[in-house]
Amino acid sequence: MGRRKLEIKRIEDKRCRQVAFSKRRKGLIKKANALSILCDVDVGVVIISNDGTARLHEYSSTNSVTGILQRYDSHVETEKEISAEIQVTEHSKYSSMATRELLQETERQLEKTNADDLAVTDLIHLENELQAALIQIRSRQTNLLLESVKGLHEKEKLLREENKHLEDNIATTIKKNRRGNEMSDLQPQRVTLNFL
Amino acid sequence: MGRRKLEIKRIEDKRCRQVAFSKRRKGLIKKANALSILCDVDVGVVIISNDGTARLHEYSSTNSVTGILQRYDSHVETEKEISAEIQVTEHSKYSSMATRELLQETERQLEKTNADDLAVTDLIHLENELQAALIQIRSRQTNLLLESVKGLHEKEKLLREENKHLEDNIATTIKKNRRGNEMSDLQPQRVTLNFL
DNA sequence: AACCCTATATATAATAA
DNA sequence: TTTATTATATATAGGGT
Numbered sequence: 152m153g154r155r156k157l158e159i160k161r162i163e164d165k166r167c168r169q170v171a172f173s174k175r176r177k178g179l180i181k182k183a184n185a186l187s188i189l190c191d192v193d194v195g196v197v198i199i200s201n202d203g204t205a206r207l208h209e210y211s212s213t214n215s216v217t218g219i220l221q222r223y224d225s226h227v228e229t230e231k232e233i234s235a236e237i238q239v240t241e242h243s244k245y246s247s248m249a250t251r252e253l254l255q256e257t258e259r260q261l262e263k264t265n266a267d268d269l270a271v272t273d274l275i276h277l278e279n280e281l282q283a284a285l286i287q288i289r290s291r292q293t294n295l296l297l298e299s300v301k302g303l304h305e306k307e308k309l310l311r312e313e314n315k316h317l318e319d320n321i322a323t324t325i326k327k328n329r330r331g332n333e334m335s336d337l338q339p340q341r342v343t344l345n346f347l
Numbered sequence: 348m349g350r351r352k353l354e355i356k357r358i359e360d361k362r363c364r365q366v367a368f369s370k371r372r373k374g375l376i377k378k379a380n381a382l383s384i385l386c387d388v389d390v391g392v393v394i395i396s397n398d399g400t401a402r403l404h405e406y407s408s409t410n411s412v413t414g415i416l417q418r419y420d421s422h423v424e425t426e427k428e429i430s431a432e433i434q435v436t437e438h439s440k441y442s443s444m445a446t447r448e449l450l451q452e453t454e455r456q457l458e459k460t461n462a463d464d465l466a467v468t469d470l471i472h473l474e475n476e477l478q479a480a481l482i483q484i485r486s487r488q489t490n491l492l493l494e495s496v497k498g499l500h501e502k503e504k505l506l507r508e509e510n511k512h513l514e515d516n517i518a519t520t521i522k523k524n525r526r527g528n529e530m531s532d533l534q535p536q537r538v539t540l541n542f543l
Numbered sequence: 544a545a546c547c548c549t550a551t552a553t554a555t556a557a558t559a560a
Numbered sequence: 561t562t563t564a565t566t567a568t569a570t571a572t573a574g575g576g577t
Contacts, residue, residue, distance in 0.1 A: 152551075152552040152553050152554090152570085152571050152572040152573075153550080153551065153552065153571085153572045153573025153574065154549085154550055154551060154552090154572085154573045154574050154575085155550095155551075155552085155573070155574080156551085156552065156573095157385070157552085157572090157573070159380075159381055159384050159385065160384060160385070161384060161385065161386075161387050162385050162386065162387075167573085167574085168385070168386055168387065169544085170544090170545095170573085170574095171385055171386055171572085171573080172382070172385075172386035172388065173544080173545075174571080174572060174573085175378070175381070175382045175385065175386065175571090175572080176382065176386075178378065178570090178571060178572075179375070179378050179379060179382055179390075181570095181571090182371070182374065182375050182378060182554095182570095182571095183375060183392070184355075185355055185371070186368070186371045186372065186375055186394070188355050188356060188357060189353070189355065189356070189357065189358050189364070189367055189368075189371065190357075190358065190364050190367055190368035190371065190372075190396070191357050191358075191364065191397070192368065192394055192395060192396040192397065193393075193394070193395040193397075194375075194392070194393065194394050194395075195391075195392070195393040195394075196379070196390070196391070196392050196393075197389075197390065197391040197392075198382070198388055198389070198390050198391075199388060199389040199390075200386070200388040201387070201388065201389075303499035303500065303503065304499065306503055307499065307502055307503060307506065310503065310506035310507065310510060311506065313510055314506065314509055314510055314513065317510065317513035317514065317516075317517065318513065320517055321513065321516055321517055321520065324517065324520050324521070324524070325520065328520070328524060348553085348554050348555045348556075348568075348569040348570050348571090349554080349555045349556025349557065349567080349568065349569065350555085350556045350557045350558085350566085350567055350568060350569090351556070351557080351567095351568075351569085352568085352569065353555090353556070353569085363556085363557090365561095366556085366557095366562095367555085367556080369562085370554080370555060370556090371554085371555080373554095374553090374554055374555075377553095377554090378553095378554095378571090
């Protein structure tokens with residue numbers, strides 16, 4: 152795209168690399184913006200450079216980054232409804248919807264391509280699709296984490312209640328004991344624990 | 348870039364929009380790939396289309412998506428070390444490092460630009476930088492969530508131990524009672540509470 | 544680092560297959 | 561729906577400021 156053809160490999164000259172980075176980063180974000188507007192889709196771009204000081208550059212068509220991430224979540228939510236199983240069947244979740252489509256796509260690709268000219272671009276494409284599946288799994292993990300927190304809070308509450316009951320129990324037992332020892336007449340205990 | 352100049356606004360014809368999406372998506376990912384290789388940086392692209400069936404497309408220069416997200420985390424981790432405060436001071440975290448740089452950059456931009464020709468591109472740039480700050484805050488939230496889970500697990504363990512002690516306490520109390528009062532019909536209580 | 548310039552490389556809109 | 565063609569629009573390498 153410039154004065155001469157450029158091989159796609161790391162630019163060794165630091166100066167040139169830096170300039171190219173600045174230009175191409177701008178270009179990439181511009182294209183991301185055009186794509187999102189022209190085709191009415193949400194696009195997010197993240198660039199992490201490591202030249203000495205690691206810097207983070209970002210673009211998102213949605214107002215906030217959390218916005219696009221919430222879209223992830225709702226996307227994942229939909230899949231969850233389809234395979235609303237428990238942890239034991241967790242494995243089956245990975246073969247739902249998009250993942251199944253992905254495998255079909257892979258088969259199609261392999262069918263129509265001779266082993267000879269299995270283009271690198273094809274492989275890159277498949278790789279990207281697989282990565283898309285991975286990000287979905289990651290989102291799923293985030294959701295599970297949130298559920299985990301919720302569950303743990305409930306557990307904590309129940310355990311605290313149980314503790315309270317047990318303490319009361321001990322208190323009354325001791326009291327009655329004392330009384331019973333004095334009057335030689337111990338009363339039967341009733342231990343009632345109601346929760347859940 | 349085609350037969351005629353195209354305004355950057357939503358393509359109304361669904362057919363054209365679909366074709367443009369397919370092409371531009373491929374183009375964007377190709378450019379993202381070139382950028383990451385040429386300039387030796389990590390790049391992630393996320394595209395969410397909503398044409399009826401919401402679909403998620405993704406690209407990441409790192410082997411796994413979690414990889415690039417871990418880079419986020421470590422990036423955030425560094426900032427955390429600098430302002431390692433508790434939740435109460437949470438607010439102060441938002442004005443650390445990158446955010447401070449960001450504000451300086453904003454000032455610089457506003458200084459050198461007349462109100463007249465404050466280019467849209469400048470605004471877009473600033474917007475993107477602000478979004479970068481937002482994604483960092485989001486990562487921070489994820490970290491806090493993970494810490495929360497850890498803390499809750501510890502809490503749970505302590506509560507369970509406490510419960511065990513209390514149960515033992517009750518058991519021995521009852522045993523002693525019975526021994527000291529043979530005719531009593533008092534039965535040792537079994538307090539078993541299983542949840543989750 | 545951020546802009547200009549310009550020759551060239553790439554991307555892609557319209558169109559057809 | 562994708563795929564191929566092709567004319568045109570954009571992006572950008574190298575060079576200078």
